[in-house]
Amino acid sequence: MTGPAAPVEDVGPRAPGLLGPRRPRRAREEGSRGAMIAFGSTVLFVAVVLVVVLTSEAWPRVQRQFFSPSAFREVFPDVLGGFWLDVQMFVVAEVVILGFALVVAMVRALRGPAFFPIRALAVTYIDLVRGVPIILLILLLGFGVPALQLKGVPNGPLFWGVTALVISYSAYTAEVYRAGIESVHESQRMSARSLGLTQVQALRYVIVPQAIRNVIPALLNGFVSLQKDVALVFVLGVREGVREAQIYNTSTFNYTGYVAAAVLFLAVSVPVARFTDWYTERDRRRRQAMSI
Amino acid sequence: MTAKLEVRGVHKAFEAKPVLVDIHLAVSAHQVVCLIGSSGSGKSTLLKCVNLLVPVDQGEILLDGRDITSPEVNQNEVRQQMGIVFQAFNLFPHMTVVDNITLGPRKAHGVAREQAEARAMELLDRFGLTDKAAEYPDRLSGGQQQRVAIVRALATDPDLILLDEVTSALDPELVAEVLAVIRSLKESGMTMLIATHEMGFARDVADHVCFLDGGAILEQGPPAEIFGAPAEPRTRQFLQRIIDAGRL
Numbered sequence A: 001m002t003g004p005a006a007p008v009e010d011v012g013p014r015a016p017g018l019l020g021p022r023r024p025r026r027a028r029e030e031g032s033r034g035a036m037i038a039f040g041s042t043v044l045f046v047a048v049v050l051v052v053v054l055t056s057e058a059w060p061r062v063q064r065q066f067f068s069p070s071a072f073r074e075v076f077p078d079v080l081g082g083f084w085l086d087v088q089m090f091v092v093a094e095v096v097i098l099g100f101a102l103v104v105a106m107v108r109a110l111r112g113p114a115f116f117p118i119r120a121l122a123v124t125y126i127d128l129v130r131g132v133p134i135i136l137l138i139l140l141l142g143f144g145v146p147a148l149q150l151k152g153v154p155n156g157p158l159f160w161g162v163t164a165l166v167i168s169y170s171a172y173t174a175e176v177y178r179a180g181i182e183s184v185h186e187s188q189r190m191s192a193r194s195l196g197l198t199q200v201q202a203l204r205y206v207i208v209p210q211a212i213r214n215v216i217p218a219l220l221n222g223f224v225s226l227q228k229d230v231a232l233v234f235v236l237g238v239r240e241g242v243r244e245a246q247i248y249n250t251s252t253f254n255y256t257g258y259v260a261a262a263v264l265f266l267a268v269s270v271p272v273a274r275f276t277d278w279y280t281e282r283d284r285r286r287r288q289a290m291s292i
Numbered sequence B: 001m002t003a004k005l006e007v008r009g010v011h012k013a014f015e016a017k018p019v020l021v022d023i024h025l026a027v028s029a030h031q032v033v034c035l036i037g038s039s040g041s042g043k044s045t046l047l048k049c050v051n052l053l054v055p056v057d058q059g060e061i062l063l064d065g066r067d068i069t070s071p072e073v074n075q076n077e078v079r080q081q082m083g084i085v086f087q088a089f090n091l092f093p094h095m096t097v098v099d100n101i102t103l104g105p106r107k108a109h110g111v112a113r114e115q116a117e118a119r120a121m122e123l124l125d126r127f128g129l130t131d132k133a134a135e136y137p138d139r140l141s142g143g144q145q146q147r148v149a150i151v152r153a154l155a156t157d158p159d160l161i162l163l164d165e166v167t168s169a170l171d172p173e174l175v176a177e178v179l180a181v182i183r184s185l186k187e188s189g190m191t192m193l194i195a196t197h198e199m200g201f202a203r204d205v206a207d208h209v210c211f212l213d214g215g216a217i218l219e220q221g222p223p224a225e226i227f228g229a230p231a232e233p234r235t236r237q238f239l240q241r242i243i244d245a246g247r248l
Helices: A001-015 A024-056 A059-066 A068-111 A113-130 A134-148 A157-183 A186-193 A200-238 A240-254 A255-291 B043-050 B075-079 B098-108 B113-126 B142-154 B173-187 B199-205 B224-230 B235-243
Strands: B005-014 B018-025 B032-036 B056-063 B082-085 B160-164 B192-193 B206-212 B216-221
Touching: A001 A068, A001 B056, A024 B032, A059 A255, A068 A113, A068 A157, A068 A240, A068 A255, A113 A157, A113 B216, A134 A157, A134 A200, A134 A240, A134 B199, A157 A200, A186 B075, A186 B082, A200 A255, A240 A255, A240 B005, B005 B043, B018 B043, B018 B192, B032 B199, B043 B160, B043 B192, B082 B142, B098 B142, B113 B142, B142 B160, B142 B173, B160 B216, B173 B192, B173 B199, B199 B224, B206 B224, B216 B224, B216 B235
Parallel strands: B032 B192, B032 B206, B082 B160, B160 B192
Antiparallel strands: B005 B018, B005 B056, B206 B216
16 A cells, blocks of 8 residues: 555655745645635624524524523433433444344345345335335334234333334445445455355455445444434433423423534534544545555 | 366357357366467356356356256355456455455365464465465555465365466566466466466467357367467467467
8 A cells, every 4th residue: 555655645755846845835825815715704604694693583582492591501401311312222223223234235135046035025124114204113113013012022112212213224224235235346256256155155254344344434424314313212202302302392381402402412413424524535535545 | 087177068148149159178187278269259258157157058067077057056065176266366355365365265165264374374385475464465466466366266275276367467577477376286286277368378388278269169179289280260360360469
């Protein structure tokens, strides 16, 4: 890797001619001018939005109902406690999803008539689940399964809410993995099979490790999405962050709890989104350097 | 004597386009057979059929007298008896050289890691690659990668090695090191079926040469005959073009 990367870094020292010393300075000046423009236009934009909102007639009422500092202090501990449950649901669900979706994707990637039944099962699962709104799935599982009163099966809304999320997200994540599996060149599969490896071994040791690397940005994207969607289980009465805010709202008619919940969700999802972008960009650069 | 490998009347078409037409061919134990012919003449497809990577439409392929195209045959088990090396190396980029080599023995043959690694190091040493064991493939030159690919194919102790234009993707100055490896395999008595564009090499190393044209074996015989006095006008034409290009 040092080989291909080296020439890029060498460009600076290699061009110390007449234009050499001037070029970096000009680039720097253009950079700082760009930053000033960006800063100026941002300030202007925020100022306009603030003026429009704060001077509107209904603002004082909105402020009392949505941005009340006293209500915020009152509701925040409950919302935070509920949000912690959101985080726990997210972590558990994500781990199960990453594993289960990979199995589904691998089943879908198997070839040959012998595997037709399980391949068809995987396709049916993906098609059905992706065709149903996630909120419906949560309602159906969360209220439907406990109503069956099955022996030895958990009946709590928390369990079935998270299960619904896992079922739904696994279908999408399986498709992400599939895209990754298909992005690995056919010659890798042939090579693995030629060594006498079975289809499953070829997938497990050769194809999937490369496939996952190719789809990490897409998987991280799914993380951000799920991290918010766990809140949907509030419809089952699970006392997570949004539900706590709703309880506060019903008793006080104040909406500040929702804002508090939003702040907490943002505090987690924005860093993950930034990390995803950073990682994707770094990966793109590395691949470019490798292909020089 | 039963041949190590025998191809009997094999046909293959891709979407109605015939790629292999009535191929008959035999490779005895310790024999080296070279397939020559222009690109698209079916050499690679034939090798992939022998390795069962591409199913044949018609005909039989016998390995030690057993028809391996029969559906009852365990394909993984058959592939464990032969090695194939591809034009584009096809090393696994996410594994070190030694892991590339030991994957087959460990997972397909159930050899313990320690033993597999010892054997891998032995082979790497034989081909002057000992210091590359812990490297990833993208740190190696094309010639080194192809030599590793050959070692990988040898690591499962196959009775038969298939080589699919293994020098075609290499820079000219790296071709010799790979050909030297194949020559040393011949000396050690390895049975090989080789598709190649290196005519000088084929003339030197082959016991038997097949000239393929349009998916059919037009002419086959000892190298002296094929290169010295080809009977078919198409063979003469092909060889003349090679000579004109200064490649023979």
